[in-house]
Amino acid sequence: MRLGFPAKVLGRGGVLKDYDSRRWQSGPHLRVSLGYLNTIIDYLAEECITMYRISSNVAPYITHPELPQFHNQIEECAEDLAHLGTRARRLGLRLSMHPNHYTVLNSPVERVYEGAVRDLLFHGAFMDALGLGPEAVVVVHGGGVFGDKQLAMERFAARYERLPEQTRRRLVLENDEKSYSVQDVCEIHRLCGIPLVLDTLHHRTNNPGELSNREAAHVVIPTWPQGVRPKIHYSSARQEDRSITRRDRATGERITSVAAALRFQHADWVDTDEFAAFLADAAPLAFDVMVEAKRKDLAMLRLRSDLRERGIEVK
DNA sequence: CGATGTCAAGGAATC
DNA sequence: GATTCCTTGACATCG
Numbered sequence A: 001m002r003l004g005f006p007a008k009v010l011g012r013g014g015v016l017k018d019y020d021s022r023r024w025q026s027g028p029h030l031r032v033s034l035g036y037l038n039t040i041i042d043y044l045a046e047e048c049i050t051m052y053r054i055s056s057n058v059a060p061y062i063t064h065p066e067l068p069q070f071h072n073q074i075e076e077c078a079e080d081l082a083h084l085g086t087r088a089r090r091l092g093l094r095l096s097m098h099p100n101h102y103t104v105l106n107s108p109v110e111r112v113y114e115g116a117v118r119d120l121l122f123h124g125a126f127m128d129a130l131g132l133g134p135e136a137v138v139v140v141h142g143g144g145v146f147g148d149k150q151l152a153m154e155r156f157a158a159r160y161e162r163l164p165e166q167t168r169r170r171l172v173l174e175n176d177e178k179s180y181s182v183q184d185v186c187e188i189h190r191l192c193g194i195p196l197v198l199d200t201l202h203h204r205t206n207n208p209g210e211l212s213n214r215e216a217a218h219v220v221i222p223t224w225p226q227g228v229r230p231k232i233h234y235s236s237a238r239q240e241d242r243s244i245t246r247r248d249r250a251t252g253e254r255i256t257s258v259a260a261a262l263r264f265q266h267a268d269w270v271d272t273d274e275f276a277a278f279l280a281d282a283a284p285l286a287f288d289v290m291v292e293a294k295r296k297d298l299a300m301l302r303l304r305s306d307l308r309e310r311g312i313e314v315k
Numbered sequence B: 001c002g003a004t005g006t007c008a009a010g011g012a013a014t015c
Numbered sequence C: 001g002a003t004t005c006c007t008t009g010a011c012a013t014c015g
Helices: A030-046 A078-090 A110-130 A149-162 A182-192 A200-205 A213-223 A272-282 A296-309
Strands: A003-006 A009-012 A014-016 A051-054 A094-097 A138-140 A171-174 A231-234 A237-247 A254-266 A288-291
Touching: A003 A296, A009 A030, A009 A296, A014 A030, A030 A051, A030 A078, A051 A288, A078 A110, A094 A110, A094 A138, A110 A138, A149 A182, A171 A182, A182 A213, A200 A213, A200 A231, A213 A231, A213 A272, A272 A296, A288 A296
Parallel strands: A003 A051, A003 A288, A051 A094, A138 A171, A231 A288
Antiparallel strands: A009 A014, A237 A254
16 A cells, blocks of 8 residues: 655645746746746655655646736746656555545536636646656546536536547546545446545545445445555544534523534545554555645655554555 | 745535 | 625735
């Protein structure tokens, strides 16, 4: 089992940037981003980290309709991209990407749909330019519901099938925290065959069918093709003290109490006991784990060391 | 330097 | 039909 983390790096004293986030006036950005990524790969190699998510912001404005001067960034950086990809392959590093929620493949608004396609084409082309194998996937969400979920799912499936093969073969679908539960993404998988990513925190938030983690893992993992190792997203829920003020009915006096509220956001760290329990639940399934925590690589490294202490083998 | 505004992009709830 | 929230972060600007 590989463990990975997304985006920026906290474990080098300060923060290692993962993409060029300056405004468009400072573009083009991809070459700068690739410089950052090379530094990050140095770090991954030193720490023997074998999985990493590249920010979908690596090439800002590359599909922006009004900034055509930035549309050729992949071609312009072809050599740098190939070099970076070669480094990743030599290190056995599994890379992935995760377009943000503005990418809505199933939108009924034509303009939005077209924008989503442009964005997904970019992600596929980027992975291809790195020369990465089929385990380098692009994780997407189901999109909107638009008042009729079944119809929206069918639209997703039809549009997935219509994507160019080069793009489609990278795509995998993740359950989200509001609209598309594990059961829903299973339905989309049934319609079009897209492999599924289980996000454990989203599953806690959005689980109308009350599937256990074990059940969820066992329906999601087998959706991956033979020879491509599945992966999941794992994070612990942030626990937060929230003060609640109410007025006493009899006296009119204000009463403030503190309640521990489970907010369904990523916690700073991963709870090792919970994670180990999840692994035991999911056994004997095999998969990689993307650790999503506020403390990024630090959380992943802490979890890895905890697991090794317990004799659980982790790459 | 700290506070505040802004960013390409959508959806959904609310009025 | 228009407005606001959702929600992440960091740059950019202002005082």
